[in-house]
Amino acid sequence: MPESDRVKTCENCVRAKIRCAHTPDSLSCDRCRRLKKECYFRPSRPRGHHKKRTTRIEALEDKIDQIMEQINPRPDRIYPTPKSNDGSDYSNRVCDVIGKGLVSNELANILLDNYREAMQYFPFVMLPGRMTVKELRTEKPFILLCIFVITSFRDTTLQQALEDVLKSYIGDVILHSPHDNHPNALETFQGLLIVLSGSRQLYQLCRFSSYIHIALSIMNDARMDRPPKYRVATRIDIEGESDQTGSASIPGSVSIADESRALIGCFLLNSTHAIIMQKTCTLPWSPFIESCAATLSAKCEYPTDRYMIYYVQLQHMLERMNLLTTKSIEGHPDVELQLQSFRAEVEEYKNQLPIPPTCDLLIATQYQTLELQLCQISLLDNKHTSTPGDGFVLVSRIDTLCHGLAAAKRFVDFYFTLPPTIEKSYSILNWLQTGFIVAAACKLVIVSLDSSLRYNVQVEELREALELPKVLQFYVQRLHEVAKTCKDGEFAHYQNWLLAASVWFEKTYRAASMEVSSNAGAELSVEGLDFFGF
Incomplete structure (x- = not known):
């Protein structure tokens, strides 16, 4: 071989x-x-x-x-047919930040507990007390992701990574999935509301309008803004086909209650942002929204449900009053009488409330926003057609100014009673309304230095009792203590805005004092205080 x-x-x-x-x-x-x-x-x-x-x-x-x-893996936007479950599996994988190793099981439980504490300040996406991270991960993965996004503010690096996952989900799943393979509308709607409520940093505030319009489009497509019996088929359906949008979105009474809370939350977010930032409200008050609030308050499944009707009624009053802004700017002669009538209506509503306005943080900030908005329209927006010596106008301005200074003082006294670092749980509603109250109080104090108002005994007493310079210093220090609890300065944006407001107030106050002493007929200006950088 x-x-x-x-x-x-x-x-x-x-x-x-x-x-x-x-x-x-x-x-x-x-x-x-x-x-x-x-x-x-x-x-x-x-x-x-x-x-x-x-x-x-x-x-x-x-x-x-x-x-x-x-x-x-290559990004793939070719989704499976609706008959298979691969589409939901794909969306679940996108949301599964625990499976990706971004969030540990221990941290997930901590973040969920933090959200439960914050629910009382934005009680429009409620979770049953027995629901666990494991159940949310399986049944409502997008809501769990959104909870992680807003409660991870103590670690900005982690929050940015979670934000990237959120943006990927919104782009790949919510905006680009086929019509028959959209994710659950209610879960997506609730998740976006959670993200909007937790907007704190500047980049989050800048994307607020975009996200809320996505939420509104989901609400419109699912017809959540109308009673279930009116969620009928579209006008182009043929051959007896029925549109299942209405019935599919509310399989049970629990979903009806969840839908109602989410609808009210979206209404408050959209309306508050529009009024304070002077933008167009695309979801105004409607009888259906108020009926949803009345039903929730009557059943009172959660303790915060009892306040739903008051949230909606107060916001409706704010919307009605905001309509007077255009009239006041244009100088309509009957605006002052309308404002006085509205002030009487607000006072009557307060007296008829079965609960004190300070029983709930959101009701307290809503009510004080309502009172100070009245004063701002009357004193700052209204172009008086009468002469400066008109006695009726002067008495009316003094009365309005005293109401405003007293309202600001009541809010300051209430705010001093709140627990330290409560701002960590604030929703964007609390931030917007509190910021407006601070800005309005600054402007009212400056207006009180006008030569025709400065030496009025009641005005002077209320201005001195308010002690706004000390209040601003206290507020700045309070936010500084909150910011120290965060790794990367999550609350620095609000703190910087408040510092700027304090500097603006001190500078304008000194200038106004000098101007009044040198020129008794000078008209004071309150321009220059930008709000939050929206």
């Missing part, structure tokens, strides 16, 4: 597990010749063809490609 056709070690050496040495031309190895044993070499295996070797190389290359695709 030629040497090329046999193995290099004989069978005897293989069994002995020793090296087999032999000369090239010998038929027996050195050891077998010395021991006089029969030496036998097994024939070697036939070599494979070049084509087979190529096939094996190609198989290995394919395997490597598969491994690389698992490590670096």
Whole structure:
């Protein structure tokens, strides 16, 4: 047997597990010749063809490609057909930040507990007390992701990573999924409300309008802003086809209550933002919204449900009063009488409330916003057509100013009773309304320095009792203590705005004092105080 056709070690050496040495031309190895044993070499295996070797190389290359695709998956927006469950599996994988290793199970439980504490300040997406992270991860993964986004503010690096996942989900799943394979409308709607309520940093405030319009579009598509019986088929349906939007979105009474809370929350977010930032409200008050609030308050499934009707009624009054802003700016002669009538209506509503306005933080800030908005329209927006010496106008301005300064003082007294660092749980509603109250109080104090008002005994007493410079310093220090509890200065934006407001007030106050002493007829300006940088 030629040497090329046999193995290099004989069978005897293989069994002995020793090296087999032999000369090239010998038929027996050195050891077998010395021991006089029969030496036998097994024939070697036939070599494979070049084509087979190529096939094996190609198989290995394919395997490597598969491994690389698992490590670096390609973004894929071709979604499966609605008949399969792959679409929901895909969206769940996008939201699963626990599976991706961004959030540990221990941290997830902590963040969920933090959200439960914050629910009382934005009670429009409620979670049952028995619901766990595991259940949310399986049943409502998008809501869980949104909870993580707003409660991870103590670690900005983690929050930014979670924000990236959120943006990916909104872009890939919410905006680009086929019509028949959209994620659950109510869950998506609730999740966006959670994210909007927790807007704190400047970049979050800047995206507020975009996110709330996405939420409003989901609400409109699901027809959540109308009673279920009116969620009828579209006008272009044919052959007796029925639109299942209404019935599919509310499988049970729990979903009806959840829908109602979410609708009220969206109404308050949209309306408050529009009124304070002077933008167009795309979801104004409606009888259906108030009926939802009345039903929730009557059933009172959660303790905060009892306040729903008051949230809606106070916001409706704010919307009605905001309509007077245009009239006041244009100088309509009957605006002052309308404002006085409205002030009497607000006072009557307060007296009829079965609960004090300070029983709930949101009601307290809503009510004080309502009172100070009245004063701002009357004193700052209204272009008086009467002469400066008109006694009726002067008495009316003094009365309005005293109401405003007293309202600001009541809010300050209430705010001083709140627990330290409560601002960590504030929703955007609390921030917007509190910021407006601070800005309005600053402007009212400046207006009180007008020569026609400055030496009025009641105005002077209320201005001194308010002690606004000290209040602003206290507020700045309070936010500084809150910011220290966060790793990367989550509340720095509000703190910086408040510092700017304090500097503006001190500068304007000094200038107004000097201006009044040098020119008794000068008209004071309250321009220049921008609000939150929206």
